[in-house]
Amino acid sequence: MDQGIFGQSALIIARMLIGAEFYFQDCGGRIVETEAYEADDPASHSFKGPNARNGAMFGPPGKLYVYRSYGIHWCVNIVCRPGSAVLLRAIEPLCGLEKMMARRNLCYPRKLCAGPGRLAQALGINADHDGRDIGTLPFLLHWPEDAPDVMVGKRVGISKAADYPWRFGLRGSPFVSKPFPIAQERP
Numbered sequence: 472m473d474q475g476i477f478g479q480s481a482l483i484i485a486r487m488l489i490g491a492e493f494y495f496q497d498c499g500g501r502i503v504e505t506e507a508y509e510a511d512d513p514a515s516h517s518f519k520g521p522n523a524r525n526g527a528m529f530g531p532p533g534k535l536y537v538y539r540s541y542g543i544h545w546c547v548n549i550v551c552r553p554g555s556a557v558l559l560r561a562i563e564p565l566c567g568l569e570k571m572m573a574r575r576n577l578c579y580p581r582k583l584c585a586g587p588g589r590l591a592q593a594l595g596i597n598a599d600h601d602g603r604d605i606g607t608l609p610f611l612l613h614w615p616e617d618a619p620d621v622m623v624g625k626r627v628g629i630s631k632a633a634d635y636p637w638r639f640g641l642r643g644s645p646f647v648s649k650p651f652p653i654a655q656e657r658p
Contacts, residue, residue, distance in 0.1 A: 477532035477605075481507035481555040485639050486623075488549070488557060490615035495594045498567030499611070500584065502559060503641040504648055506626050510554025514631040527602045529553050535610075537591070537601040544588025545597050549605055560638070561585045563646040564593070586648040622651040 477484060485507035493499050508515035516525040516538065527536040528550055536548040536556050548556035562584040564571055571593035572578050584590040591597070605612055620642040625634055627649050640647045 475532070477549065477551050479551060481509055481551040481557050482637060484549065484551050485557040485637065486621055487614070488559075489621050489639050489641050490617075490619035492565070492611075492613040492615075493559065493562060494566060494611040495596055495600075496567075496609045498564075498571050498594050499562065500565035501563040501641070501646075502561075503563050503644040503646045504559075504561035504585075505639050506558040506560055507637040507639075508548070508556050508558065510552075512555075512632055512635070512637075514626065514629045514633070514635075515554070515556075528556050530602065533605050535596075535600055535603045535605060537596060537598055539598070540588060545591035546587040547591050547594075547596050547600075558587055559590055560587050561640075561644075561646055561648045562590055563641075563644060570595075581645055585646055589648075624651045 485505040488502050488505050491502050493502050516528060521529045524538060527534050530550060532550055532552060534550045536550050538546055540546050547559045550556050564580050564583050568580065571583055574595060575583055575593050577583055584593045622640045622642050623636050624638045625636055626638045640651055
Protein backbone atom coordinates (compact mmCIF):
# COMPACT_ATOMS: atom_id res chain seq x y z
CA MET A 472 0.00 0.00 0.00
CA ASP A 473 1.20 3.50 -0.82
CA GLN A 474 1.80 5.18 2.54
CA GLY A 475 2.02 8.57 0.79
CA ILE A 476 -1.74 8.57 0.31
CA PHE A 477 -2.14 9.33 4.03
CA GLY A 478 -0.12 12.57 3.77
CA GLN A 479 -3.31 14.48 2.91
CA SER A 480 -5.97 16.24 4.92
CA ALA A 481 -7.77 14.04 7.45
CA LEU A 482 -11.03 15.22 5.86
CA ILE A 483 -10.07 13.59 2.56
CA ILE A 484 -8.82 10.38 4.16
CA ALA A 485 -11.81 10.08 6.54
CA ARG A 486 -14.15 10.03 3.55
CA MET A 487 -11.89 7.70 1.54
CA LEU A 488 -11.78 5.15 4.38
CA ILE A 489 -15.54 4.58 4.29
CA GLY A 490 -16.06 1.18 2.69
CA ALA A 491 -12.41 0.15 3.13
CA GLU A 492 -11.70 -3.07 4.99
CA PHE A 493 -9.48 -2.90 8.07
CA TYR A 494 -8.05 -5.98 9.78
CA PHE A 495 -5.82 -6.59 12.76
CA GLN A 496 -4.47 -10.13 12.82
CA ASP A 497 -7.50 -12.26 11.94
CA CYS A 498 -10.25 -9.85 13.02
CA GLY A 499 -11.88 -6.89 11.32
CA GLY A 500 -14.30 -5.72 8.72
CA ARG A 501 -15.62 -2.84 6.62
CA ILE A 502 -15.11 0.69 7.92
CA VAL A 503 -18.55 2.31 8.12
CA GLU A 504 -17.86 5.42 10.24
CA THR A 505 -14.94 7.81 10.72
CA GLU A 506 -14.21 11.28 12.09
CA ALA A 507 -11.55 13.73 10.94
CA TYR A 508 -9.31 15.76 13.27
CA GLU A 509 -6.94 18.42 11.91
CA ALA A 510 -3.97 20.18 13.57
CA ASP A 511 -5.84 23.50 13.88
CA ASP A 512 -8.98 21.80 15.22
CA PRO A 513 -9.71 22.67 18.89
CA ALA A 514 -11.10 19.15 19.41
CA SER A 515 -7.91 17.48 18.18
CA HIS A 516 -5.34 16.06 20.59
CA SER A 517 -2.70 17.81 18.48
CA PHE A 518 -4.19 21.31 18.84
CA LYS A 519 -1.71 22.44 21.53
CA GLY A 520 1.29 20.79 19.89
CA PRO A 521 3.20 17.56 20.40
CA ASN A 522 3.46 15.85 23.78
CA ALA A 523 4.11 12.36 25.15
CA ARG A 524 0.52 11.23 24.51
CA ASN A 525 0.02 12.50 20.95
CA GLY A 526 3.54 12.00 19.54
CA ALA A 527 2.35 9.60 16.83
CA MET A 528 0.16 12.37 15.37
CA PHE A 529 3.30 14.31 14.49
CA GLY A 530 5.10 11.34 12.98
CA PRO A 531 4.91 9.93 9.48
CA PRO A 532 1.52 9.48 7.82
CA GLY A 533 0.04 6.00 7.77
CA LYS A 534 0.86 5.23 11.39
CA LEU A 535 -1.64 4.45 14.12
CA TYR A 536 -2.35 6.88 16.92
CA VAL A 537 -3.87 4.88 19.77
CA TYR A 538 -4.98 6.64 22.94
CA ARG A 539 -7.11 5.92 25.98
CA SER A 540 -10.37 7.82 26.21
CA TYR A 541 -11.65 8.79 29.66
CA GLY A 542 -9.16 6.33 31.15
CA ILE A 543 -11.35 3.45 29.99
CA HIS A 544 -11.42 2.77 26.24
CA TRP A 545 -8.69 2.60 23.61
CA CYS A 546 -9.36 4.55 20.41
CA VAL A 547 -7.72 3.87 17.03
CA ASN A 548 -6.75 6.66 14.63
CA ILE A 549 -4.81 6.69 11.37
CA VAL A 550 -2.30 9.57 11.14
CA CYS A 551 -2.55 11.79 8.06
CA ARG A 552 -0.49 14.96 7.50
CA PRO A 553 1.33 16.21 10.65
CA GLY A 554 -1.04 16.86 13.54
CA SER A 555 -4.06 15.31 11.85
CA ALA A 556 -5.69 11.90 12.10
CA VAL A 557 -8.82 9.94 11.32
CA LEU A 558 -10.66 8.28 14.20
CA LEU A 559 -12.09 4.89 13.28
CA ARG A 560 -15.58 5.07 14.85
CA ALA A 561 -17.20 1.86 13.59
CA ILE A 562 -16.72 -1.18 11.41
CA GLU A 563 -19.08 -3.82 10.10
CA PRO A 564 -17.53 -7.01 11.52
CA LEU A 565 -16.71 -9.50 8.77
CA CYS A 566 -13.89 -11.68 10.08
CA GLY A 567 -12.99 -13.12 13.48
CA LEU A 568 -16.46 -12.69 14.95
CA GLU A 569 -15.99 -15.35 17.63
CA LYS A 570 -12.81 -13.71 18.93
CA MET A 571 -14.34 -10.25 18.84
CA MET A 572 -17.49 -11.43 20.63
CA ALA A 573 -15.37 -13.08 23.33
CA ARG A 574 -13.30 -9.90 23.83
CA ARG A 575 -16.48 -7.83 24.18
CA ASN A 576 -18.54 -10.49 25.99
CA LEU A 577 -21.25 -9.78 23.45
CA CYS A 578 -23.04 -11.92 20.87
CA TYR A 579 -24.82 -9.15 18.98
CA PRO A 580 -22.77 -8.24 15.86
CA ARG A 581 -24.46 -4.87 15.24
CA LYS A 582 -23.03 -3.36 18.45
CA LEU A 583 -19.77 -5.31 18.39
CA CYS A 584 -17.65 -2.55 16.77
CA ALA A 585 -20.10 0.39 16.86
CA GLY A 586 -18.09 3.08 18.57
CA PRO A 587 -14.36 3.75 18.84
CA GLY A 588 -13.88 2.05 22.21
CA ARG A 589 -15.88 -1.00 21.19
CA LEU A 590 -13.96 -1.23 17.91
CA ALA A 591 -10.55 -1.22 19.61
CA GLN A 592 -11.65 -3.72 22.26
CA ALA A 593 -13.16 -6.10 19.70
CA LEU A 594 -10.04 -6.01 17.53
CA GLY A 595 -7.64 -6.24 20.48
CA ILE A 596 -5.86 -2.95 19.74
CA ASN A 597 -4.26 -1.07 22.65
CA ALA A 598 -1.35 1.24 23.53
CA ASP A 599 1.16 -1.36 22.32
CA HIS A 600 0.02 -0.54 18.78
CA ASP A 601 0.50 3.23 18.99
CA GLY A 602 2.87 4.36 16.22
CA ARG A 603 2.59 1.09 14.27
CA ASP A 604 2.44 1.20 10.48
CA ILE A 605 -1.05 0.64 9.03
CA GLY A 606 0.47 -0.98 5.94
CA THR A 607 2.47 -3.63 7.80
CA LEU A 608 1.26 -6.94 9.17
CA PRO A 609 -0.52 -7.68 11.44
CA PHE A 610 -2.56 -4.74 10.04
CA LEU A 611 -4.26 -4.87 6.65
CA LEU A 612 -6.19 -2.13 4.89
CA HIS A 613 -8.01 -2.78 1.60
CA TRP A 614 -9.46 0.23 -0.17
CA PRO A 615 -12.97 -0.15 -1.61
CA GLU A 616 -13.19 -0.91 -5.32
CA ASP A 617 -16.19 1.37 -5.83
CA ALA A 618 -16.96 4.71 -4.22
CA PRO A 619 -19.55 4.10 -1.49
CA ASP A 620 -22.52 6.35 -0.74
CA VAL A 621 -21.17 8.49 2.14
CA MET A 622 -23.16 10.44 4.71
CA VAL A 623 -21.66 13.52 6.36
CA GLY A 624 -22.58 14.88 9.76
CA LYS A 625 -21.42 16.56 12.92
CA ARG A 626 -18.91 14.77 15.12
CA VAL A 627 -20.22 13.09 18.26
CA GLY A 628 -18.95 12.65 21.80
CA ILE A 629 -16.89 15.86 21.91
CA SER A 630 -17.49 19.30 23.39
CA LYS A 631 -15.15 21.48 21.30
CA ALA A 632 -15.89 22.11 17.61
CA ALA A 633 -18.71 19.57 17.80
CA ASP A 634 -20.56 21.39 15.02
CA TYR A 635 -17.88 20.62 12.41
CA PRO A 636 -19.35 18.30 9.74
CA TRP A 637 -16.33 16.01 9.93
CA ARG A 638 -18.06 12.70 10.65
CA PHE A 639 -18.47 10.31 7.73
CA GLY A 640 -20.56 7.16 7.46
CA LEU A 641 -21.70 4.52 5.03
CA ARG A 642 -25.25 5.39 4.04
CA GLY A 643 -27.74 2.83 5.33
CA SER A 644 -25.27 0.90 7.48
CA PRO A 645 -26.80 -0.47 10.68
CA PHE A 646 -23.27 -0.77 12.12
CA VAL A 647 -22.57 2.98 12.71
CA SER A 648 -22.20 4.04 16.34
CA LYS A 649 -24.97 6.62 16.18
CA PRO A 650 -27.48 7.20 13.38
CA PHE A 651 -26.95 10.12 11.04
CA PRO A 652 -29.86 12.58 10.89
CA ILE A 653 -32.46 11.46 8.33
CA ALA A 654 -32.47 14.88 6.68
CA GLN A 655 -28.70 14.80 6.21
CA GLU A 656 -27.90 15.62 2.61
CA ARG A 657 -25.16 14.10 0.50
CA PRO A 658 -22.19 16.48 0.26
